[in-house]
Amino acid sequence: xxxxxxxxxxxxxxxxxxxxxxxxxxxxxxxxxxxxxxxxxxxxxxxxxxxxxxxxxxxxxxxxxxxxxxxxxxxxxxxxxxxxxxxxxxxxxxxxxxxxxxxxxxxxxxxxxxxxxxxxxxxxxxxxxxxxxxxxxxxxxxxxxxxxxxxxxxxxxxxxxxxxxxxxxxxxx
Numbered sequence: 826x827x828x829x830x831x832x833x834x835x836x837x838x839x840x841x842x843x844x845x846x847x848x849x850x851x852x853x854x855x856x857x858x859x860x861x862x863x864x865x866x867x868x869x870x871x872x873x874x875x876x877x878x879x880x881x882x883x884x885x886x887x888x889x890x891x892x893x894x895x896x897x898x899x900x901x902x903x904x905x906x907x908x909x910x911x912x913x914x915x916x917x918x919x920x921x922x923x924x925x926x927x928x929x930x931x932x933x934x935x936x937x938x939x940x941x942x943x944x945x946x947x948x949x950x951x952x953x954x955x956x957x958x959x960x961x962x963x964x965x966x967x968x969x970x971x972x973x974x975x976x977x978x979x980x981x982x983x984x985x986x987x988x989x990x991x992x993x994x995x996x997x998x
Contacts, residue, residue, distance in 0.1 A: 901996040904987035906970040914966035914985040921946040921972060925981040934976055936960055948972055952995040963994025 873885035881887055906914075924942040928934060936953050939960045943951040948964035955961055955976075963973035966985065971994030974982040989996050 900989065900991040902990050903971075904990065906985065906987040910966060910968040910970040911985055913968035914970055914972055917946040917948055917966060918972045918983050918985050921948065922981060922983045925974075925976045925983065929976060929978065929981055932978075934958070934960060934978060939976055943972075946972070950994075952993055954995070954998075961995060965994060 870884045872888050873881050874890045875887045921942055924945060928938050934957050936955055939962050940951050940953050943962060943964045947967060951964040953960060953962045959975060959977045961975045963971050966972050970987050972985055973994050974984050
């Protein structure tokens with residue numbers, strides 16, 4: 826029985842071998858008298874911004890600087906937040922708004938005070954930075970997403986949204 830299977834396997838492999846030979850045959854290069862000498866094409870060695878109306882030299886790999894800058898800042902964009910998570914974050918965001926307004930009115934602006942207010946509102950994993958002039962914050966809401974904003978002497982901003990593209994609730998500086 827082993828011999829029959831071996832013969833069948835060998836026969837099945839013959840078309841595969843022939844197909845491979847035909848495909849690889851196209852990869853051969855002509856040599857000898859009369860063979861064309863290929864001319865090398867320039868390989869880009871430097872990135873050059875595309876400028877309308879100008880032709881780039883062959884050593885340039887073109888790029889769009891405006892598009893590159895937009896892509897560079899994508900890490901700061903927020904992901905979408907589903908409606909259930911948005912609704913679940915509404916009450917903690919309102920509680921936080923009241924707490925931060927009280928801090929602002931009392932003149933008690935500090936990183937520590939904002940961290941306590943975030944915890945008291947039921948928000949997790951606070952990200953807080955700033956000083957006595959302004960404190961930026963972000964924290965994870967009860968069903969995901971973020972409550973984020975800023976406390977300043979002249980006002981309070983609290984918002985609800987998704988995580989930022991590079992993770993977390995507060996973008997890196």
